[in-house]
Amino acid sequence: MAASRPEVLVLDVNETLSDLTPMRQRFEAAGLPGHGFDTWFAAVLRDGFALAAVDATAEFGAIGAEILAGQLVAARIEPSADAIRDVLSGFTQLALHPDVVPGLRRFHELGIRIVTLTNGSAAMSQQMFTDAGLLPLLEHRLDVTVPGRWKPHRAAYEYAADVCKVPMERMALAAVHPWDIDGAKRAGLQGWYVDRRRTPYPAMFTSPDLTATDFEQLAERLAPSAA
Numbered sequence: 001m002a003a004s005r006p007e008v009l010v011l012d013v014n015e016t017l018s019d020l021t022p023m024r025q026r027f028e029a030a031g032l033p034g035h036g037f038d039t040w041f042a043a044v045l046r047d048g049f050a051l052a053a054v055d056a057t058a059e060f061g062a063i064g065a066e067i068l069a070g071q072l073v074a075a076r077i078e079p080s081a082d083a084i085r086d087v088l089s090g091f092t093q094l095a096l097h098p099d100v101v102p103g104l105r106r107f108h109e110l111g112i113r114i115v116t117l118t119n120g121s122a123a124m125s126q127q128m129f130t131d132a133g134l135l136p137l138l139e140h141r142l143d144v145t146v147p148g149r150w151k152p153h154r155a156a157y158e159y160a161a162d163v164c165k166v167p168m169e170r171m172a173l174a175a176v177h178p179w180d181i182d183g184a185k186r187a188g189l190q191g192w193y194v195d196r197r198r199t200p201y202p203a204m205f206t207s208p209d210l211t212a213t214d215f216e217q218l219a220e221r222l223a224p225s226a227a
Contacts, residue, residue: 003172003190003209005222008139008164009107010157010184012175013118013125014041016194018094026090031077043067048119048150049179057148060120064088091124096132097196103215108137110222115140117160117173119150140164152183174218178205185209192218 011017020041024034044064051057068087069079077083107114114137118125122143129135140163144150147159161168172190175181181191182205193201193208194215201208212218 003192003221005110006112006172006190007166007170008113008115010160010171010173010189011114011116012173012177012180013116014120016174016176017096017100018125018128019097020094022094023090026087030072030083030087032071032075036071040064040067040071052150052153055149057144057150061088091120092127094128096128097214099214099216101132101134103219104134104137106216106219107222110219113139113164115142115160115164117142117151117156119144152179154183154187157184157187157189172209174215178202181208182206194218
């Protein structure tokens with residue numbers, strides 16, 4: 001599917017850029033099954049979305065800590081502050097998927113401005129971007145603290161557009177999450193689906209403008225020779 005080259009590329013962070021696999025090991029170290037992370041992550045998003053739907057908000061870490069405490073109690077494990085901190089601190093020690101650095105460097109070479117927009121804390125990914133040498137390429141690293149609404153609420157995308165001082169139709173959002181792409185498209189951005197898991201895009205969501213298996217392939221689709 002064809003897409004015009006945007007002025008600004010907005011990037012989701014958790015799972016889209018970061019490899020969350022080590023978080024399953026953190027759950028196992030706490031005495032929980034590794035797949036418990038997937039349940040936890042889905043529940044954190046659920047509660048963040050629910051608050052946004054009623055025009056309220058809470059921090060990713062606060063929601064995550066409460067849900068993790070519930071999982072620990074259900075497993076008959078003491079939900080101590082240390083245990084919860086040991087698990088959640090893993091978010092500050094993640095690495096990027098291997099396609100991210102070459103893909104984003106290519107977007108930068110194409111003259112596309114790059115920003116990140118996460119429902120988590122922007123500070124959580126500081127070390128990850130530093131280690132990868134990507135900080136100079138990122139014009140802004142944004143989170144939803146200022147708009148007070150989690151993606152896919154329109155206010156989150158409007159906030160990114162305000163910070164970048166461009167109309168939303170001159171922006172594109174890239175994510176592995178169809179709900180994020182749908183929210184961005186309804187707000188007026190292009191939506192680019194990074195289909196890492198090779199899974200069908202849900203029919204109930206607004207179709208993406210571009211689909212690729214990784215960021216290198218996305219960049220190739222936007223290169224002049226692909227036009």
